[in-house]
Amino acid sequence: MYRYGIIEEREGISLNKKRIFIGITGASGTIYGVRLLRALKTAGHEVHLVVSRWGAETLKYEMGIDAEALADEVDKVYSEDELTAGPASGSFHLDAVVVIPCSMKTLAGIAHGYADNLIARAADCALKERRKLIIVPREMPLNLIHIQNMEKVTSAGAIVIPASPAFWHLPKTIEDLVDSVIDRILSHISSHRESAAVWTGE
Numbered sequence: 001m002y003r004y005g006i007i008e009e010r011e012g013i014s015l016n017k018k019r020i021f022i023g024i025t026g027a028s029g030t031i032y033g034v035r036l037l038r039a040l041k042t043a044g045h046e047v048h049l050v051v052s053r054w055g056a057e058t059l060k061y062e063m064g065i066d067a068e069a070l071a072d073e074v075d076k077v078y079s080e081d082e083l084t085a086g087p088a089s090g091s092f093h094l095d096a097v098v099v100i101p102c103s104m105k106t107l108a109g110i111a112h113g114y115a116d117n118l119i120a121r122a123a124d125c126a127l128k129e130r131r132k133l134i135i136v137p138r139e140m141p142l143n144l145i146h147i148q149n150m151e152k153v154t155s156a157g158a159i160v161i162p163a164s165p166a167f168w169h170l171p172k173t174i175e176d177l178v179d180s181v182i183d184r185i186l187s188h189i190s191s192h193r194e195s196a197a198v199w200t201g202e
């Protein structure tokens with residue numbers, strides 16, 4: 001058995017306001033990033049967003065959305081090159097950094113401390129400040145380098161939540177599928193929150 005609820009309805013009553021950084025990179029599945037930022041905004045959180053150059057290309061191709069249009073939906077938007085921005089410093093408080101979807105290139109950068117843009121730098125800061133870093137990789141099949149990089153970031157304290165939706169909640173739409181991943185991410189951002197879809201074992 002499972003319980004299923006609309007993330008947006010549940011979030012409105014369950015979380016304290018947090019400041020979340022979202023990095024959307026050029027992996028397939030930009031819908032994950034967009035659904036996450038909308039769920040966080042609906043819940044009243046402060047969202048800081050970077051869409052990488054290839055993230056913007058993929059967003060346009062997959063969703064027909066210009067990255068600039070997302071600026072109206074979040075609190076602050078930066079370019080990937082804005083390494084003078086707040087999130088480039090560990091002194092700038094963020095409750096969580098989420099890279100969603102995360103390309104294998106950005107994963108490699110984070111795994112090796114190669115912080116050449118604001119997404120990789122914000123992730124690097126989250127690790128050094130021992131803050132929550134959630135990485136949502138999307139690639140298939142995986143080579144050994146990808147797997148080792150996931151091991152590296154996990155050893156350093158990140159939580160790897162693959163863009164690998166569940167089917168046991170009987171999704172009817174693509175949004176239902178995507179939200180099964182978003183739901184798990186929201187639960188990790190707020191540890192006291194129960195998932196919208198919970199397997200009860202009954």
Ligand SMILES: Cc1cc2nc3c(=O)[nH]c(=O)nc-3n(C[C@H](O)[C@H](O)[C@H](O)COP(=O)(O)O)c2cc1C
Pocket residue numbers: 024025026027028029052053054055057058061102103104105106138139140
């Ligand atoms: C349509 C499209 C889909 C892509 N899908 C993936 C993917 O699923 N995973 C991945 O690692 N890279 C994917 N790539 C390649 C990345 O965009 C590329 O490695 C890029 O350098 C990533 O840069 P970024 O991480 O700075 O966004 C895709 C590229 C395009 C154009």
